[in-house]
Amino acid sequence: MEYCKFSKKQIYITLFLCIIPIVLCVIMNLSLVYAFLFSVTFAILMSLKNGFTTDEIKTMIFKDIIECRSLYIVVLLIGATVSVWLSSGVVPSMIFYGLSYMEGMNILFSAFILISISSIFIGTAVGTISTIGIAIIGIGKGFGIPEHILVGAIVSGAYLADKISPLSGILNLTITTTETNYKEVLKSSTHTIIPTIIICAIIYFLIGNQYSSSETSEKALQLINAMDSEFLISPYLILMPVSIVILSIIGVKSNYCMISGIVVGGIVSIFFQDTSILELVNYIIFGFSANSNFKIVNETLVSGGVVSMISVVIIVIGAISLSSILQGTGIINYLTKDIIYKISTRKELILKTGLISGVLTAITCDQTMGIVVPSRLLKSKYKDVGVDNSVLARTISDTGTIIAPLMPWNINALIISLVTGVSCVAYAPFAMLCFIAPLVTCIMCSIKNTFKSRSNESLRSGNK
Incomplete structure (x- = not known):
């Protein structure tokens, strides 16, 4: 001491x-x-x-x-990943199909459950929020859910990663410093995390019931049409976040997962979304901002790039x-x-x-x-x-x-x-x-x- x-x-x-x-x-x-x-x-x-x-x-x-140098790299990679996933059509595709599939559902409740499951496989809370979370925010906007409420639900689900994901650096640090193992900690955690998840799910279900109307369906339809006209939308693009989850499950470090997402996303942007190499580099460094005829798309698809993360570092x-x-x-x-x-x-x-x-x-x-x-x-x-x-x-x-x-x-x-x-x-x-x-x-x-x-x-x- x-x-x-x-x-x-x-x-x-x-x-x-x-x-x-x-x-x-x-x-x-x-x-x-x-x-x-x-x-x-x-x-x-x-x-x-x-x-x-x-x-x-x-x-x-x-x-x-x-000792924390890898954290700075992850923070900068998050800025780049969000921009590339927006420009490549990955996030627009997730929003497009998410809006189509989730119409009539309790979006807030569904978002909490989806993010909770995803975060356990991805293994990092901020990584989950900056990838799948961004798409969920776009979907929520389409259904008229206030952004701050939706982000609150996303944060709740995402931080299950730091709590119980075997891939989480935070959890592994906890296991190492307390001299335990994952099986012991998981077994002990069920006593508190199961009632916690149930209580949260009930709360989000009750709040989410307030956002089901014809007006929200109209907003969703507008966003679907806008995404379809501004981007090449394809279900194959959703394979990218799926592959990131798979890489996380097999034990690939989160920074390597992000780098692979940036590389593949960049290739898709250039060959399928008519983005030039210079534009792509500009998006990665300075951020992406949709420049379409649809206000709802311009408000939804925005990121700050690597530059915006320098202050965070x-x-x-x-x-x-x-x-x-x-x-x-x-x-x-x-x-x-x-x-x-x-x-x-x-x-x-x-x-x-x-x-x-x-x-x-x-x-x-x-x-x-x-x-x-x-x-x-x-x-x-x-x-x-x-x-x-x-x-x-x-x-x-x-x-x-x-x-x-x-x-x-x-x-x-x-x-x-x-x-x-x-x-x-x-x-x-x-x-x-x-x-x-x-x-x-x-x-x-x-x-x-x-x-x-x-x-x-x-x-x-x-x-x-």
Whole structure:
């Protein structure tokens, strides 16, 4: 455990002055680049003031920045993938056939179920949102469903990937740090994830029932006709997202899946959608914007390309730098050690695991710290209390992992907002799974603890 050289007062001042700029930028709708620039600079100055050397601080920051280099590539690839899938006709084809097939169905409920299944096979929440999610948003527009509600349902389904997909990097990090295996974690997770999915499905079904009218069918028909006139629509184009899912299932890394999608999509754009090589390069770098005679198509088919993701990469680097300093200087461990020391019961252990994981995800702007720190600090405590480590993994997944897209300054929320064009503040109230999963964990923990207490009382009474 890192020794903290900060005084108690300095710790809280540092945390306050590092978090406030982030909150202010969210409220004032300013780029988080400014917030992290201030927060990281202030954290560095406070660290230097308290005896940390420049070399120590550089080691803290650059070690984690370099370790996360694959994340930057994935973020940039997402920007390119969305543009290529729009220009190649893949997303328009998915919207065309989706609108035709889903007419008369409860779209919000269907979207949640479809995205949930897809995310488990794709293995990444943001990857699911930036591919299949984009098509679902187009379908929802055709049926007149408010975009922020639809994105909330998509986010709910997509984050099942980080919770239970065997292909998820986030879940595998959880499994590794808690020293468990997938089978154990999946078995433990069924206790909370099944009721969570059922509750979410019921909510989306009830909300979705409000969007079934002749007016929405008319919008869907307009979008179908517009897509058909502006793009070469073919069911064969849907094989591309299907192949991405298959590649994910057989274990191909998400960045290689995205690269293959970009290459094949680019070929389709050039040979079947009459896109020149220069136009394609322009779409990849600067984004795609439909230039048709149909307003509904122009509003639906828009992406920002790689350039739009550069600011996200800078913010990600800022978030990683800040979390590295908070961890490396011992501030995080100082805040958690007293909470951990006082734990004595199963209920308290699980509730405080969720609290620590959630708070760390919120403070450090990323899921990683909310997974690694509680896993490392609490493993021995779980052994002492007699609770299996699979419960530790499940609790972290139900709390710190799943709440990430609810915070506007979080890396996940930033990517979602850029990809979908919907702000975190707008979609978050409808990302039901991200709220319900932590609540179900707390309720199940309390119920189990109550039954266990009653059982022990009965045994004691019987012995008397």
